[in-house]
Amino acid sequence: MEVVALIGPSGSGKSHRALAVARDYAAEAIIDDGLLIQGSRILAGVSAKEQPTRVGAIRTALFSDPDHAREVQERLAAITPRRLLVISTSREMAERITSRLQLPPPSIWVDITEVATPKEIARARQIRSQLGKHVIPAPTVEVKPRFNGPFIEPLKTFLRRRQAPPGKKKNLWVEQTTVRPTFNSLGHFYIAHNAVAQLAVYLVTAAGLANPRVQVENRNGNLVLNLEVAAPYGVYWPPLLRAAQKRVKSMITNMTALEIEAVNITVRGIKFTDDRL
Known part of the structure; x- marks a missing residue:
């Protein structure tokens, strides 16, 4: 075809x-x-x-x-x-x-x-x-x-x-x-970057990461999410971070229909079992 x-x-x-x-x-x-x-x-x-x-x-x-x-x-x-x-x-x-x-x-x-x-x-x-x-x-x-x-x-x-x-x-x-x-x-509606950031915070927290900070960039209509997180101590991080990236991108795309170009996650701290960094 x-x-x-x-x-x-x-x-x-x-x-x-x-x-x-x-x-x-x-x-x-x-x-x-x-x-x-x-x-x-x-x-x-x-x-x-x-x-x-x-x-x-x-x-x-x-x-x-x-x-x-x-x-x-x-x-x-x-x-x-x-x-x-x-x-x-x-x-x-x-x-x-x-x-x-x-x-x-x-x-x-x-x-x-x-x-x-x-x-x-x-x-x-x-x-x-x-x-x-x-x-x-x-x-x-x-x-x-x-x-x-x-x-x-x-x-x-x-x-x-x-x-x-x-x-x-x-x-x-x-x-x-x-x-x-x-x-x-019914007119128009807009999805604010702050709403997207809150979704990203919820999703990475549910994935086991802590203290997320999110910055949302608009690049020609596509969004880039830059996240800083604390990762858990004693866990191999790459699979955890990759899973969090995929979850954030797929869930936000499905819920908002916005185009997510990239999800960048940077580990800025360590989450210990007693929640002290």
Whole structure:
């Protein structure tokens, strides 16, 4: 199976143009926001746009739930597409999706700027920011039984394709669905670095380390956690520290959907059995 990735910032119109891009690159199925779509049918998955919070939407789009990932994997194995289109906001996200679904990494990369004009992208962003509307590249008759959001309506769109295989029409009509998820109608929320630090303190303490001090750095949207701890006396430290690193990264990622780039742990003291350093 060959994987094509369509990437672009959130709200830039990727889902809106997904069907046209799939036709241009002869992709037989699409992975978009947690759904597996083939033609005009949703074959498997759960829509990220159905989730009540933005964190839940991100986790769904990344197939963080093993049962969700397994359902889509099994359906892909049944239909065996020769080429699959994966929609994502970045190269890293596309690679994480393919890894979770045990697919080969993308071999073809398509940026939204290659298939949509700056004016079209600006219009898509305006609609997203002002109206909170999202597009699912499937007909309303397919989406409605699965979606419990407060707003749903059909959308028939005339898409202008920048390229077309021989014998194919350059332009095409497609039926899609416009939805407004709950997380778009409730405003925004933020996870403060202090909350992340408190989680890290709890997790390393539970792992047997003491007196943790945490510094959180933001590196281009990814977090780096620097921890200073006291390690127990009489214990071989490397396995303990590695286990603490993995626990902090996995648990915070699962609870917040934030990207943790690194967890650096420095031993600055020794924890004796009588709790004296």
